[in-house]
Amino acid sequence: MENCTLYTHEIDMGKVVARMRAHFGESAVNITGQDNNWERITIISGKKLLRKGSTLSITYRQRSVPGYTLMHSEEPIIANLLGMYAFVQQLPADNPALKDLLLAKITTINTEVVILAEPSFNGDFRAAVMEMAHELDGIFFCENNFIFKTEVQGFWDKSGALLLDVNGHSTATNLVVNIQSGYFDSPAEASDEAATRRDRSIQQLNEMSVKTSANLPVIADESTVVIRSAAEIATRTAILSAVNTVAFGYLDGPAVTTYLQQHNLWDSTTDAEKAFLQDPQEELKTKETWKCEDIWVLLWALNKVPALGYMNDLCNLDMVPEEAFPFRGPASDPAVFLAGATQLRSAAEILDANDLYYRAHWACVDARIKGEKEPIHPGIVYERHYALNWLINYRDQPWDEVTCDT
Structure with a gap:
């Protein structure tokens, strides 16, 4: 038996049923459950498109609440994605901009699709899986990638290009990160405090000749933040x-x-x-x-x-x-x-620093994606942003799992 796992931001799994039926024919596809709420898809062998004795089985799991960010949770798929994010963070990368895009992609994942082939992924099974990857705008993560016939551990895009392996190598040059608008929470109006802090940070960075974006969200304010003790x-x-x-x-x-x-x-x-x-x-x-x-x-x-x-x-x-x-x-x-060690700086001071380094970090990532020189030291900015996010309990993440979203 061979297996692979596809990760996608999509939550409409009816698309998988439609794609499998279009590829194999109505009679070859058995569904456990309803088309839009199925538990398992099994492709039955014996049809003319399939080698006799071969079967394809597909299952999935999803976030209980779809989204485009990752917060610490005991939910198994969230725990898995947080582990994946941390794993990618520590990998080397020949293409750092592509690594940043992969990290951004991981935060948007809502569904994990597990595909099993018995005895193996023949040419037709592989073609069907790649069609599914395109339909779902997915990425693959495998320790032994049976789809692409390689023992390299890493991530591949929907076309089969290598995004990043454990040695930092890539063959892909770009990765599109799509987020469906329906996943966004209704934007809360920024408090005067948070908006003022944002504007002050932007001014400071402008004075340092660091270009940032006024469209970035505000961070927490003193009424909502919980500083660590x-x-x-x-x-x-x-x-x-x-x-x-x-x-x-x-x-x-x-x-x-x-x-x-x-x-x-x-x-x-x-x-x-x-x-x-x-x-x-x-x-x-x-x-x-x-x-x-x-x-x-x-x-x-x-x-x-x-x-x-x-x-x-x-x-x-x-x-x-x-x-x-x-x-x-x-x-x-x-x-x-x-x-x-009993005297802490005020929440306002810590939030000021967090907001400033958050926007500075965005400037570094933006420059790297564009192939430009970072305007400030990216290593210093990243580590300080990391510690500041931990200080403000960003997404309630423990030390090893802190994310520095930009």
């Missing part, structure tokens, strides 16, 4: 600071693991951080070194550093006073830092 921020800072030393090669994974366990920080260490400490591969080390920018933002939120600084200037954690930094080696004790 000082204790939670301090704990996250302490963990990041310890893990970061492994990224830079100052300590090894077991030493930091022991430290985190001894100081009751292990339970708050994320699964991704634990995996990194267990096997800190060089590629992951490089990615993890960027977390100093996240540490810098969290220290700023705790009033331990006076300002975030310029978007083109890497932070310098050596400038942080010793008493204001949680980790100074395995012999240090984070208790003093954790006990003293």
Whole structure:
């Protein structure tokens, strides 16, 4: 048996029934359920178009509430999509603009279609699946792609072009991200506070010669935002600071693991951080070194550093006073830092920074998609946006699953 999975923003699965009947004929297609609310489609062998003994079975699952964004949820398909998004985020990419489009596409997915072929995808089955992909404007994700006869793990578009594999390679050059207007919530009127903050950010960026869009949505305001607590921020800072030393090669994974366990920080260490400490591969080390920018933002939120600084200037954690930094080696004790980290910046200050970096991040992505040079340092902007989104509980996402939508 061979299988493949197709992901689409479409929710009208009646289109699949119509497409299969058009391809194979009415009598070859068995439906469990109603045409517009079916549970399974089975293509029966023995018809002249099919090799004898072959069957095609199609099932699907959907979000309970269709949408175009991803929020943390226990719903299985949402959990799967969040995992997929996080997986793509950490992949290298020969074409970063295409990777950004793939990430945007993942957030719009509403339906996961699973297709099984027995004993295999013959030419006609493959043709029918590709027709379905076009009908649904879908993308494929497979560990072993039986449709395209390759063992490469990655993503393919509806034409069969490779969007991104685990090594960062692509053959596609573009990906259209469609969102049906019916999925959008009725736009809420921007509060005066949020609109003023947006306008102020745009002015700041214009003064820096950074072009952004006035059409981007506003972010939360003080009446709706829930800033994470000082204790939670301090704990996250302490963990990041310890893990970061492994990224830079100052300590090894077991030493930091022991430290985190001894100081009751292990339970708050994320699964991704634990995996990194267990096997800190060089590629992951490089990615993890960027977390100093996240540490810098969290220290700023705790009033331990006076300002975030310029978007083109890497932070310098050596400038942080010793008493204001949680980790100074395995012999240090984070208790003093954790006990003293009680003063948070105001929600208005944190929202101001979040709005500014959100719009700056959009400018970087827009420039990259257009093949232009980013107007500011994209790595610094991304990491600070990531930490700021976590601070404001953006979509209630835990640390490993924070998204930086633009």
